[in-house]
Amino acid sequence: MHGAFSIILVRQEHNFIMNHVVFLFTLTISLLSLNVKAQQNYSGNSILSCKNDDKMGPSPSFLYTCNGLNKSCKAFLIFKSKPPFNSIPTIANLTSSNPEELARINDVTLLKVFQTGKEVIVPVNCSCLTRDYYQAETKCILGPSPTYFRVANNTFQGLTTCDSLKGANPYGEFDLLPGMKLHVPLRCACPTWHQITSRTKYLLTYSVNWGDDITNIATRFNVAAGNVVNANGFYTQTQTIYPFTTILIPLPSEPVSSMTTVASDPPTMSPLPVYSSKNCNSKTKLYTAIASTGGSMVILCFVLYGVFLFRRRSSRFVKRGEEDERTKQLSSDDIRGEIAIMEHHSKVYEFEEIKKATENFSSKNKIKGCVFRGVFGNDKNILVVKKMRGDASKEVNLLKRINHFNLIKLHGYCENDGCPYLVYEYMENGSLREWLSKNRSTEHQCLARRILIALDIANGLQYLHNFTEPCYVHKNINSGNILLNKDLRAKIANFALAEESESKINYGCASSHVTTSMGYMAPEYLEAGIVTTKMDVYAFGVVLLELITGKDSVTLQDGREVMLHAIIVILIGEENEEEKVSLFFDPSLSGNNEKVCALQLVKLGLTCLIQEPAERPTMLEVVSSLLKIYTSYMEKRIPPTINYSPDLER
Numbered sequence: 001m002h003g004a005f006s007i008i009l010v011r012q013e014h015n016f017i018m019n020h021v022v023f024l025f026t027l028t029i030s031l032l033s034l035n036v037k038a039q040q041n042y043s044g045n046s047i048l049s050c051k052n053d054d055k056m057g058p059s060p061s062f063l064y065t066c067n068g069l070n071k072s073c074k075a076f077l078i079f080k081s082k083p084p085f086n087s088i089p090t091i092a093n094l095t096s097s098n099p100e101e102l103a104r105i106n107d108v109t110l111l112k113v114f115q116t117g118k119e120v121i122v123p124v125n126c127s128c129l130t131r132d133y134y135q136a137e138t139k140c141i142l143g144p145s146p147t148y149f150r151v152a153n154n155t156f157q158g159l160t161t162c163d164s165l166k167g168a169n170p171y172g173e174f175d176l177l178p179g180m181k182l183h184v185p186l187r188c189a190c191p192t193w194h195q196i197t198s199r200t201k202y203l204l205t206y207s208v209n210w211g212d213d214i215t216n217i218a219t220r221f222n223v224a225a226g227n228v229v230n231a232n233g234f235y236t237q238t239q240t241i242y243p244f245t246t247i248l249i250p251l252p253s254e255p256v257s258s259m260t261t262v263a264s265d266p267p268t269m270s271p272l273p274v275y276s277s278k279n280c281n282s283k284t285k286l287y288t289a290i291a292s293t294g295g296s297m298v299i300l301c302f303v304l305y306g307v308f309l310f311r312r313r314s315s316r317f318v319k320r321g322e323e324d325e326r327t328k329q330l331s332s333d334d335i336r337g338e339i340a341i342m343e344h345h346s347k348v349y350e351f352e353e354i355k356k357a358t359e360n361f362s363s364k365n366k367i368k369g370c371v372f373r374g375v376f377g378n379d380k381n382i383l384v385v386k387k388m389r390g391d392a393s394k395e396v397n398l399l400k401r402i403n404h405f406n407l408i409k410l411h412g413y414c415e416n417d418g419c420p421y422l423v424y425e426y427m428e429n430g431s432l433r434e435w436l437s438k439n440r441s442t443e444h445q446c447l448a449r450r451i452l453i454a455l456d457i458a459n460g461l462q463y464l465h466n467f468t469e470p471c472y473v474h475k476n477i478n479s480g481n482i483l484l485n486k487d488l489r490a491k492i493a494n495f496a497l498a499e500e501s502e503s504k505i506n507y508g509c510a511s512s513h514v515t516t517s518m519g520y521m522a523p524e525y526l527e528a529g530i531v532t533t534k535m536d537v538y539a540f541g542v543v544l545l546e547l548i549t550g551k552d553s554v555t556l557q558d559g560r561e562v563m564l565h566a567i568i569v570i571l572i573g574e575e576n577e578e579e580k581v582s583l584f585f586d587p588s589l590s591g592n593n594e595k596v597c598a599l600q601l602v603k604l605g606l607t608c609l610i611q612e613p614a615e616r617p618t619m620l621e622v623v624s625s626l627l628k629i630y631t632s633y634m635e636k637r638i639p640p641t642i643n644y645s646p647d648l649e650r
Contacts, residue, residue: 047158051163058133063134066128066132068189069193072128075136075203076123076251076254077204078122081114091120096139115262126203137183138184143178152165158207161187195250201253203250214229217249231247347413354414354421358374370386372386384425404460410422428486430483432480432483433546436546436550449488450548451629457482466620471501474492501532521538
């Protein structure tokens with residue numbers, strides 16, 4: 001009786017599992033059929049990780065798959081003019097396009113020089129040069145400080161990818177040198193049978209601009225949004241698309257120059273942490289790893305899971321352990337690849353050279369305190385000389401090892417009679433605090449400009465927290481240590497207090513630095529001297545409130561000093577909160593759209609100011625929130641002309 005009962009149970013389990021597998025298989029076929037008409041699947045921002053692989057089959061993070069009716073065809077790219085690639089000859093040379101065809105399709109002469117940001121239509125020959133991918137071949141000579149990421153996203157504006165560059169060249173990530181020649185596979189594709197029967201003749205590879213969405217792109221190229229959705233495997237017209245990624249535009253005829261615009265440059269995009277570095281941000285690592293996994297792989301895993309239930313339950317746990325071990329190794333490799341720290345060869349200046357540049361530290365060259373403007377070399381390069389107090393070796397060593405556009409660049413240093421002098425890049429618009437205090441101008445009245453300044457600061461901190469080894473905390477973020485160049489690009493300066501994350505200092509030692517950053521210090525540092533990345537998040541929240549209100553972090557109320565955020569936070573959640581909080585907004589932000597957006601920014605700033613460090617967002621989450629707010633704001637207004645270049649070079 002017992003044996004018969006066991007047999008019944010086994011059969012029931014067998015039937016259950018087999019039904020489960022059949023169901024999953026049917027589900028797989030059903031889901032995959034959703035994209036039968038799709039030319040490709042959109043890569044999403046996983047394309048920016050530089051750490052994808054295609055061992056399981058063609059990946060949208062590389063190039064477009066070879067699934068068209070023809071193995072070769074004429075295709076088109078959109079390239080945004082940017083010196084030195086701003087003329088017909090230079091763009092043709094960069095993309096290996098025919099100059100005469102390039103001039104014809106853009107309705108210009110061979111001598112045409114385009115204004116910066118002008119979209120240029122580039123005709124290319126697209127072929128299946130490999131079994132898996134379409135591509136248009138070109139080559140480029142590497143410039144200073146080359147990386148695959150910079151070539152893909154700065155030089156070629158996302159028209160190629162890190163992963164495809166690494167696959168097409170024999171050099172490792174750390175072996176690239178100026179002057180090397182790289183093979184560059186450009187992203188292109190040929191129409192599928194379904195697209196051809198739907199009167200699509202050409203596919204145009206479009207590099208997404210800041211503020212773009214599927215609907216406005218389709219409108220501009222005079223095609224149905226549904227065709228764009230089908231061509232890229234989107235599920236809806238409202239699906240999010242990201243700058244530096246590409247989508248395919250199906251066209252019934254050749255594109256014409258009237259379809260192009262002059263694009264406002266997007267914010268700097270340092271390598272997005274699709275794989276987060278180190279264990280400083282394990283939660284982010286989990287989220288991004290999930291986000292970068294293809295939908296078809298998830299379905300396949302479900303099917304395999306059902307098979308494992310039936311045949312290999314015991315080995316599942318062993319295999320899981322092996323995969324975990326491989327994941328740990330992968331994470332280690334990712335860290336090395338993403339950080340890619342290359343120590344700068346900072347110049348050691350002679351003291352006489354510094355004296356000559358500053359005219360012997362003339363008062364007319366004095367910026368403030370011990371900071372002087374200097375004119376160096378025959379090329380009359382304007383730099384800043386800062387006379388330091390005490391030992392500056394810690395700051396020099398840190399600045400030599402960090403490499404990000406939004407962190408101040410150290411050009412060199414000098415020591416004379418035991419006194420160090422540091423030479424930095426010149427920031428024409430001074431500090432953020434000074435800029436906010438100036439007379440109101442068009443730039444001051446532009447909320448978009450202020451959001452982009454906040455993005456600059458957040459990107460710099462994100463790099464410092466996640467992409468240095470070890471992770472660093474700035475410890476002294478305030479509006480006086482944020483500097484603005486001539487284009488109002490923000491860079492973080494003054495790293496004298498920076499130290500490693502997750503470290504602690506002795507009780508009482510924090511007080512010596514409190515007076516320099518009153519209003520910006522996190523409560524856990526004031527109370528216990530604890531230093532973590534959340535300390536910088538707190539200070540960033542204060543700076544964000546300053547950007548929106550134009551006020552100092554500490555203000556006077558009823559004759560006494562009060563923290564700015566302490567006044568605002570009590571108004572959040574009250575009736576008519578927008579109206580009450582808007583009383584603190586900078587008067588130049590007067591429009592309804594500006595007020596709604598400014599309130600969102602205020603709430604983000606207050607989230608950064610939560611007393612408990614663990615409850616504050618990471619800088620990665622702050623960057624993501626700022627991007628969403630900016631996109632929402634720009635969708636409701638005509639984008640301003642802002643020179644906001646994605647220049648990833650120092």
